[in-house]
Amino acid sequence: MDKDLNKLLFERHSIRRYTDQEISPDTIKQILEAGLLAPSSKSARPWQFVVVEDKAMLQALSQCKPFGAKPLAGASLAIAICADPEKSDAWIEDCAVAATLIHVQAAALGVGSCWIQLRGRDNEAGEPAQDTVKSLLGIPDAMQVPVILSLGISAEQRKPVDPDKLMWEKVHIGAWTLGQE
Numbered sequence: 258m259d260k261d262l263n264k265l266l267f268e269r270h271s272i273r274r275y276t277d278q279e280i281s282p283d284t285i286k287q288i289l290e291a292g293l294l295a296p297s298s299k300s301a302r303p304w305q306f307v308v309v310e311d312k313a314m315l316q317a318l319s320q321c322k323p324f325g326a327k328p329l330a331g332a333s334l335a336i337a338i339c340a341d342p343e344k345s346d347a348w349i350e351d352c353a354v355a356a357t358l359i360h361v362q363a364a365a366l367g368v369g370s371c372w373i374q375l376r377g378r379d380n381e382a383g384e385p386a387q388d389t390v391k392s393l394l395g396i397p398d399a400m401q402v403p404v405i406l407s408l409g410i411s412a413e414q415r416k417p418v419d420p421d422k423l424m425w426e427k428v429h430i431g432a433w434t435l436g437q438e
C-alpha cells in the first residue's frame with residue numbers, strides 16, 4: 258500500500274487493538290528499514306531494535322507499567338527501541354525519530370501501532386518500567402529503552418483528522434504572537 262504522505266498523516270492514529278492476523282516478514286522488514294533509515298545527530302545511530310513476536314513475551318511486556326502498556330498484550334509484534342547514551346548525547350531525540358518513522362512507515366503499510374512510553378515511567382513496584390523490559394528481553398544494563406512500539410493489523414476504525422480542527426493558532430509567523438498561545 259503506497260499512500261500520499263499528506264493523506265497518510267491525516268489518517269494516521271495510534272492503534273491499540275489488533276486482529277489475530279500476522280504481519281508478513283516482508284512488511285516487518287520494511288518497518289525495520291524505517292528505523293534503520295532514521296536520521297540521527299552526527300549520524301551516530303545510537304539505537305538498537307529488539308523485535309518481539311512471542312505471544313507470552315508480548316503479554317509479559319504489557320505488564321511493564323500499570324497504565325498505557327496494555328496494547329502490547331494483543332499485538333502481533335513489538336519493537337523495543339534501545340540506545341547507548343554513551344554513543345550520543347542526542348540519544349533521546351534519535352530514538353524518538355526512529356520510533357516516529359517506524360510508526361508512520363507501519364501506517365503506510367497498513368499496520369497499526371502505538372508508542373508505549375517507558376522513559377520516566379514506573380512499573381507496579383515503583384521501579385523504572387524500562388528495568389522490567391530490559392530484564393525480560395536481556396537488554397544490557399548500560400542501554401536505555403525509552404519506548405517500545407506495539408504493532409498489529411488494526412481492529413479499530415478511526416476517522417481521519419478533520420483539516421478544520423488543526424490548531425493553526427500554534428503556528429507563529431515571523432515571531433512569537435502574544436495572546437495566540
Ligand SMILES: Cc1cc2nc3c(=O)[nH]c(=O)nc-3n(C[C@H](O)[C@H](O)[C@H](O)COP(=O)(O)O)c2cc1C
Pocket residue numbers: 269270271272273324325326328371372373374375
Ligand atoms: C511520547 C509519546 C508517548 C506516548 N505514550 C503512550 C503510552 O504509553 N501508551 C499509549 O497507549 N499511548 C501512548 N502514546 C500515544 C498517544 O496517546 C497518542 O499519540 C495521542 O493520544 C494522539 O493520538 P493519535 O496518535 O491517534 O493521533 C504516546 C505518544 C507519544 C508521542
